[in-house]
Amino acid sequence: MDPNKTKSASEGIAPMGITALNETVLSNQPESRYECPVCLNWLRDPVITTCGHKFCKSCITSWLRNSGHCPIDNINLSMKVDIFPDNYTKREIQEQRMSCPFAAKGCNVKVTPLDLDAHIAACEHNQPDTSAAQTRLPCAFHAVGCKDTFESQEDMNNHLQNDVQKHMSFLMNAYSEIKINNDISNASIDTKEQEAMNLWEAPDKEGAQASAAPLTNTSTLIRALYERVVVLEQRNREQDIVLANLTKQLSALAVAKMKQNSDMLLRYCAGNYIWRVDNFQQRLDAMLKDNYKMLYSPGFYTSPNGYRFCVRLNISPQNPLFFALHVHLMKTENDDCLEWPFNGRISFAMINQLDAERTQRDTMMSNSTLVAFRKPTAEICLRGFGYTEYALVSDVVRNGFVKNDVLVIKVNIKCV
Template identity: 95%
Template sequence: MDPNKTKSASEGIAPMGITALNETVLSNQPESRYECPVCLNWLRDPVITTCGHKFCKSCITSWLRNSGHCPIDNINLSMKVDIFPDNYTKREIQEQRMSCPFAAKGCTMKVTPLDLDAHIAACAHNQPDTSAARALPCAFRAVGCTDTFLSQDDINNHLQNDLQKHMSFLMNAYSEIKINNDISNANIDTKEQEAMNLWEAPDKEGAQPAAPLTNTTTLIRALYERVVVLEQRNREQDIVLANLTKQLSALAVAKVKQNSDMLLRYCAGNYVWRVDNFQQRLDAMLKDNYKMLYSPGFYTSPNGYRFCVRLNISPQNPLFFALHVHLMKTENDDCLEWPFNGRISFAMINQVDGERTQRDTMMSNSSLVAFRKPSAEICLRGFGYTEYALLSDVLRNGFVKNDVLVIKVTIKCV
């Protein structure tokens, strides 16, 4: 891997959703014959050059305005005499029909590849599944919390915000258990009284009891019933303690999640992504090139833009990794300026020789869909490098250590 090698960043499409290892197929990725080499998207108003290459009309027009030569083989071209409409390819693309990704939810629409993104954004079935919505109780219900919620996120927020309230419930429950135990120890129940009435030990002077034992069967039955009662109490106390332990564990998990969310929100656009179990994840991606890895979403500021990083096998060259960033939806998107404008830096850390760390920087492009306000949880289009690093270099030259790959991303608004 040459850290000084210049690479060209571009916009790339990714499937809907965000998971650790996405199983979704790139349903709207064009075949190579229908892909514009400039924007890497479906050809729009396709044209063909005299040197035999196809481009979107707007892409090649903008390119020739700045350079004057073909972006593929550097042959000089003129818009007036070397560019011709490719109606045959345009007709082939328009004849293709693709099913909506929400067909499983009932959408029956089939649209052309060029119209698929617009249909997804407006599809009536692009809604969260609320068919199974039901009230979820708080994890501290057993000790007195009566709040209920419609989603796990609401429960997590409740656990984070009402920590003092839940601790009060736990203290009250503990005090109640202790008082009950003291009362039980201070009072002799009817079974104990019955057993004691059946037999009394001799006093210190050796005098015999006033009423000698005559009914052995009654004594044994009374002792047996007393043992059963004590065992039942022990089981009840074990259950109470187990529930308290479970609730304390849930509280600890909520605290860890809160700390993790705080780090992502207050990292100021500087995020270190540690990809653990890397060999296992890589094997899964090599087996199916449409599987990909996503990082957690991190923020440029506490109320700013939110991004995630995507790592996958390059669809154009399976010997390379592709690396892109994707914008994600936040609760503050209406307050932000769109499209996003800023500088994005990648650093794939060499954990053996720091001087061989691969560093790349790119600027956003306001004309790309990748930097517009997200209409879904994660923007379908990312921005980055389709051929970022050779797989063999990453595996052999010190970038993976203890089965962990480290990628640092820095995003600054300008």
């Protein structure tokens, strides 16, 4: 890699079909060949342009009315001579069939992707379940004090299996109320403690036997001690549950605190962001296997209430021997207060971690005529700005830019 080599920056659209490596693709999303690049939904009344791209008829009509060029490659297009119906793709989409989301409730209908929304709105199985409140089952130990109710027999069986000691305590309390004439029920100390103390006293410190309570009622003593053990075990289990819940809450608070600190660093970095791409070899292997995969950095700000950018790194679609490196504008809550298009200076530095003098540095100025610097209309602007052939993949891997499986890219964005 030649750090002094001059490269020209240009606007670049994220190649269609590219997905982030950590993105989960939902099964009901369209394949890239059936997806409109403008609305990102299934193609409706698909048309194809003379430059070979497919769009919804309404989407490309609205787009050309405002811009007059293809949103993918900026080629000038005319609705009269450059747009043609794509009946082949239309038939393919109409042959697709998707199951109703309420199949679990008994709906066996399969419709085309374009008719799915209308079917969901009219589906007879799309009704709230109102029968649950009317069929709740009381606990089998309801008569002795358990007030829990359940939606199914299976839920009640799980409750009976998990709360054995709780139900045993209810049974013993009920048995005591029926069989034992408790004369100290209004005492300030625990009833079972009082009964045990009346039946037995420990010897004093000098070894002399204390005045012995009558031991004729041995079964009553055993029953009282057993009840006390059950109560203590139940309290111990409740305390374990409380401790487990507190541990989970502390872990959640720690994670939330880390996320808050990370968000603060991104918002107050003043446009100076250092992107550490960890697990680089694994990510690189995935990109080399599928050139349509790419990496995005977290979004960072030029000021606490300023513009928000992210960095995109992927294999160049023009030359798979090179990395492409671009910045993308992202939406913020303050976009209506900012001046558009963005005007500023953008600097890249791919850090050589073994020889600082070989660090690759490049600077480029924004271009107010490009879509990439206009106010974002989506969470992340589809168009980026940067270098389609930024650095040779082999140079990055072998010449000291990757250390401990981490690639470091420094970005500096200043408003002018």
